[in-house]
Amino acid sequence: MSPVAPQIRRVVFTKNRRVMASVAERGTALRLNTAFAAAPEDVLVAVARLFSARDARTRNRARDAVRRFITLIPAESVPPRRTRTRQVLASDRPQIERLLAEFRRVNAAHFGGTLPEVPLYLSGQMRRRNGHFSSSPLEIVISRVLCTHALPAESEATLRHEMIHLWQHAQGKKPDHGPEFRAWARKLDVHPRATRPVKWERKPPK
Numbered sequence: 597m598s599p600v601a602p603q604i605r606r607v608v609f610t611k612n613r614r615v616m617a618s619v620a621e622r623g624t625a626l627r628l629n630t631a632f633a634a635a636p637e638d639v640l641v642a643v644a645r646l647f648s649a650r651d652a653r654t655r656n657r658a659r660d661a662v663r664r665f666i667t668l669i670p671a672e673s674v675p676p677r678r679t680r681t682r683q684v685l686a687s688d689r690p691q692i693e694r695l696l697a698e699f700r701r702v703n704a705a706h707f708g709g710t711l712p713e714v715p716l717y718l719s720g721q722m723r724r725r726n727g728h729f730s731s732s733p734l735e736i737v738i739s740r741v742l743c744t745h746a747l748p749a750e751s752e753a754t755l756r757h758e759m760i761h762l763w764q765h766a767q768g769k770k771p772d773h774g775p776e777f778r779a780w781a782r783k784l785d786v787h788p789r790a791t792r793p794v795k796w797e798r799k800p801p802k
Contacts, residue, residue: 603623603624603648604619604623604624604625604626604644604648605624605625606624606625607626607628608620608625608626608627608628609627609628609629609630609632609633610627610628610629610630610768611629611630612627612768613629614712614731614734615712615765615766615768616628616629616631616632616662616666617632617643617646617647617662618710618766618767618768619647619710619767620767620768620769623647626644626647627767627768628643631666631669632665635665638661639661639662642657642658642661642662642665643658643662645657645658646658646659646710647708655708655709659709682715682717684717685718688717688718688740691718691743691744691751692716692717692718694751694752695716695738695743695751695752695755696713696716698752698755698756699711699713699716699755699759700713702755702756702759702784703759706783706784707759707763710766711759711763712734712762712766714734714735714736714762715733715734715735715736716735716736716737716738716755717735717736717737717738718737718738718739718740718743719737719738719739719740720740720741722737722739722740722741722742724791725790725791726738726739726742726750726751726754726757726792726794727739727742727754727755727757727758728758729758729761729762729765729771731765731771734765736755736758736759736762738751738755738758739754741800741801742754742794745796745797745798745799745800745801746794746795746796746797746800747795747796747797748797750794750795753785753786753787754786756784756785756786757781757784757786757787759784760777760780760781760786763780764776764777773788773790
């Protein structure tokens with residue numbers, strides 16, 4: 597137990613290098629990359645404050661300290677990420693900016709700002725799905741037609757759905773639609789299943 601974050605009961609070291617620090621088990625377990633085992637005390641205090649401080653200023657200072665430590669981890673210890681080149685149409689940018697604003701709002705309001713900001717893309721290839729979360733490469737993709745033809749807030753609801761999967765991944769869990777997902781779905785006001793009916797403003801193209 598830490599005097600800085602008394603709610604944390606245990607620390608679990610992992611080999612997850614995409615999400616270097618996160619909390620699990622309703623905030624009582626701290627999951628850290630093994631590189632943090634050799635971190636100085638001030639960095640560990642910053643980690644505790646990042647996940648426990650109530651005021652944004654303290655969390656931001658702690659986040660900066662943790663990020664500085666991460667930049668010092670030898671590059672050879674971090675495997676290269678898979679990359680994928682996606683085309684971003686000029687017409688997509690206003691939609692992506694709108695989704696990014698929703699991502700940041702939900703991240704701050706419900707996840708304490710701990711979710712990593714991942715690339716957001718639109719896809720014209722989705723026919724049966726409204727969105728998709730990928731852990732490799734780390735990204736969220738939303739159906740373009742959902743953004744252009746559905747009623748307002750439909751694409752934001754899908755984004756929140758995929759953010760729950762991102763949270764699961766950040767906790768070192770396999771993304772699914774189990775009881776924990778359904779609890780988050782109720783909290784974020786999203787449909788708990790992989791597919792859902794969409795309210796269309798105008799008929800989508802076939």
